[in-house]
Amino acid sequence: MTSRRAFLAGLAAAAVPKPGWAAAGSPAFLAAGKRGEAHELCGLSATGGIVFRQPLPARGHAAAAHPLRAEAVAFARRPGVFALVLDCATGAVRHRMTPPEGRQFNGHGVFSADGAVLMTSEVVAEGSAGRIGLWDGATYARIGEWDSGGIGPHDMKRLADGRLIVANGGIKTDPGDRTKLNLKAMRPNLTLLSQEGAVLDREELAPEMHRNSIRHLALVGEGVAFAMQWEGDPAEPVPQLGLWTPGSAPRLCPPLEAEMFAMQGYAGSIAATQDALAITSPRGGVVMLFGLDGTPLATHRRADVCGIASAGDGFLASDGAGALLRVTVEGIAPLAQGGPQWDNHLVALGS
Amino acid sequence: MPRPPVLLALMAALALAAPARADYPEAIRDVILPGYAAFAEAAAALDTAAQASCEAQALEPAFHTAFDAWMAVAPLRIGPAEEDGRALAILFWPDPKGLGAKAQAALLAGEPAALTPEGLAQASVAARGLLGLERLLWPAEPLPADPCPLVRATAADLARMAADLRDGWQGDTGFAQAMLSAGTEGNAEFLSGPEVRQAIFTLIHAGLEQIADQQLGRPLGSFDKPRPELAQARASGRSLSNVVLELQGLRALTESLTPDAPLTLAAFDHALGLAEALADPVFAGVATPGGRLKVEILQQAVRALRDTAAVELARELDVDLGFNAADGD
Numbered sequence: 001m002t003s004r005r006a007f008l009a010g011l012a013a014a015a016v017p018k019p020g021w022a023a024a025g026s027p028a029f030l031a032a033g034k035r036g037e038a039h040e041l042c043g044l045s046a047t048g049g050i051v052f053r054q055p056l057p058a059r060g061h062a063a064a065a066h067p068l069r070a071e072a073v074a075f076a077r078r079p080g081v082f083a084l085v086l087d088c089a090t091g092a093v094r095h096r097m098t099p100p101e102g103r104q105f106n107g108h109g110v111f112s113a114d115g116a117v118l119m120t121s122e123v124v125a126e127g128s129a130g131r132i133g134l135w136d137g138a139t140y141a142r143i144g145e146w147d148s149g150g151i152g153p154h155d156m157k158r159l160a161d162g163r164l165i166v167a168n169g170g171i172k173t174d175p176g177d178r179t180k181l182n183l184k185a186m187r188p189n190l191t192l193l194s195q196e197g198a199v200l201d202r203e204e205l206a207p208e209m210h211r212n213s214i215r216h217l218a219l220v221g222e223g224v225a226f227a228m229q230w231e232g233d234p235a236e237p238v239p240q241l242g243l244w245t246p247g248s249a250p251r252l253c254p255p256l257e258a259e260m261f262a263m264q265g266y267a268g269s270i271a272a273t274q275d276a277l278a279i280t281s282p283r284g285g286v287v288m289l290f291g292l293d294g295t296p297l298a299t300h301r302r303a304d305v306c307g308i309a310s311a312g313d314g315f316l317a318s319d320g321a322g323a324l325l326r327v328t329v330e331g332i333a334p335l336a337q338g339g340p341q342w343d344n345h346l347v348a349l350g351s
Numbered sequence: 352m353p354r355p356p357v358l359l360a361l362m363a364a365l366a367l368a369a370p371a372r373a374d375y376p377e378a379i380r381d382v383i384l385p386g387y388a389a390f391a392e393a394a395a396a397l398d399t400a401a402q403a404s405c406e407a408q409a410l411e412p413a414f415h416t417a418f419d420a421w422m423a424v425a426p427l428r429i430g431p432a433e434e435d436g437r438a439l440a441i442l443f444w445p446d447p448k449g450l451g452a453k454a455q456a457a458l459l460a461g462e463p464a465a466l467t468p469e470g471l472a473q474a475s476v477a478a479r480g481l482l483g484l485e486r487l488l489w490p491a492e493p494l495p496a497d498p499c500p501l502v503r504a505t506a507a508d509l510a511r512m513a514a515d516l517r518d519g520w521q522g523d524t525g526f527a528q529a530m531l532s533a534g535t536e537g538n539a540e541f542l543s544g545p546e547v548r549q550a551i552f553t554l555i556h557a558g559l560e561q562i563a564d565q566q567l568g569r570p571l572g573s574f575d576k577p578r579p580e581l582a583q584a585r586a587s588g589r590s591l592s593n594v595v596l597e598l599q600g601l602r603a604l605t606e607s608l609t610p611d612a613p614l615t616l617a618a619f620d621h622a623l624g625l626a627e628a629l630a631d632p633v634f635a636g637v638a639t640p641g642g643r644l645k646v647e648i649l650q651q652a653v654r655a656l657r658d659t660a661a662v663e664l665a666r667e668l669d670v671d672l673g674f675n676a677a678d679g680d
Binding site for chain 2: 061154236256258259262266268282283319320321323332337342343
């Protein structure tokens with residue numbers, strides 16, 4: 001059940017005016033995509049209309065939206081050697097961010113509530129030890145870094161009070177080509193960091209789940225829902241969804257038995273509304289919906305679906321064929337077609 | 352004998368005048384719908400036979416006919432096969448944790464009166480279907496209870512699922528119609544014809560990968576640790592013939608979709624030739640160096656076929672393996 005406090009916080013976040021973004025068409029979401037051989041970052045309206053398109057020099061993964069200015073930080077795919085700060089109104093590249101020597105971006109970033117600091121998931125290239133890079137939100141100068149609390153951090157989410165939850169995926173990768181190096185020994189975890197970067201809490205999964213890489217997060221109540229990617233035997237049915245409130249043990253949420261292989265062990269994105277969770281699998285071609293307590297609600301099929309974001313009382317999903325779809329417990333229906341091949345993530349502004 | 356040029360020209364003209372129609376409507380009409388109809392018929396016959404006798408010897412022919420029919424459509428993991436866990440329940444494999452045997456043992460230890468087709472439909476997908484029947488008809492060790500009620504319930508449940516699958520593809524609201532009406536208003540399943548081609552291409556690719564990685568890869572294990580006991584449907588002696596039937600089914604599907612894939616079709620024929628010449632029905636040979644090599648050669652041929660199809664079919668059909676599905680992060 002949603003706490004009153006979380007509910008009000010959600011309303012407040014939705015109501016925060018973002019005057020700077022009006023110049024870029026007031027998008028509700030950001031998404032990267034590919035058209036022909038060209039890559040771009042798009043702003044999307046709440047109903048899936050494209051309100052801006054700006055070119056990217058290479059394939060993107062996820063983006064972070066500045067809370068006040070019409071600025072997006074677009075992260076390259078792993079192993080990420082750059083991130084671009086785009087003026088979404090003009091398309092100008094305001095800054096080109098390069099990780100310090102021996103560090104690589106790992107695909108995700110998040111701003112502090114006031115936009116003063118950008119935090120980026122990073123790894124030490126040799127060994128994949130996790131770092132959270134800290135950047136000045138105005139000048140995009142490097143101002144420091146924290147230990148992420150594990151190997152191979154990927155997504156992270158900021159709680160309302162400024163603490164940060166990090167998904168440490170547990171996988172060591174070759175710095176050159178993403179080859180996974182430690183699948184037998186990997187141990188993903190969820191780490192809660194204070195506003196100063198101190199580890200406040202850290203939880204691993206049960207030993208038999210040590211190959212379930214925790215990769216993506218959605219805020220739920222006082223904690224997160226997390227989405228996993230199974231690196232073990234594909235014929236073993238394992239959950240792709242879990243719930244974690246710091247201070248307690250993480251809880252995994254299996255799908256219905258008949259759907260136990262529908263995700264093919266792989267969740268690509270996750271999102272939460274006030275009353276439902278959604279995870280996507282481009283490999284299985286499914287969107288799976290759960291209640292906030294992890295009860296399976298529905299499974300919908302759509303080839304190569306991956307991006308997902310909360311949109312009103314339902315979800316917006318994107319696929320690799322250029323379609324944007326509205327997803328509710330009742331079904332999945334196209335809202336727009338003919339867009340670029342949408343990449344992994346839909347990023348909601350104000351989240 | 353060289354043909355006279357006039358005849359060649361005539362043949363060329365005929366080929367231009369009446370090109371063989373091949374696309375997804377033909378694949379649905381000529382391969383998919385008949386495949387499901389044959390499986391429903393064979394499963395119904397197996398059910399009839401099981402109600403008459405539940406002895407392995409009496410059921411063996413109908414069991415094999417139904418299994419044969421399933422393998423021809425097994426790679427079609429789309430639409431009705433993915434609803435209610437049907438494809439999983441019909442052939443629950445691979446099963447590295449032995450979930451099927453455990454769930455079935457619990458059913459056998461329970462009340463025989465509960466073993467109705469309706470009751471079984473609610474049971475674990477792992478306990479049911481063709482391999483559920485195989486475990487009862489060719490038990491690895493003596494069964495703790497009379498298997499007859501469970502044999503009959505499993506056969507009836509299988510026949511019901513086969514009929515549901517066939518029906519799920521047919522009619523105005525069937526999955527075939529959803530494919531054929533791709534791109535029309537209100538069709539949320541397929542937004543365009545190319546999406547249907549993409550879907551069938553994905554099935555062909557995934558089916559070939561399943562054969563190479565699972566049906567051949569599991570028993571192959573590693574050189575130091577071959578795992579012949581993991582071969583699919585080993586107790587009924589079908590491991591190799593399942594591979595042959597699946598390759599034949601995928602070849603027919605490919606040819607009905609586009610005959611303009613000479614490299615892919617030749618690669619199918621090469622892999623099928625190797626499989627048909629392999630005198631090792633349950634891949635027991637993987638435990639010997641010579642026998643292992645033959646299965647490895649077949650696996651390599653299936654992988655080469657998959658890679659050829661990924662290039663040639665993708666180009667011919669103007670499809671790909673999925674922007675996100677093939678990436679992963």
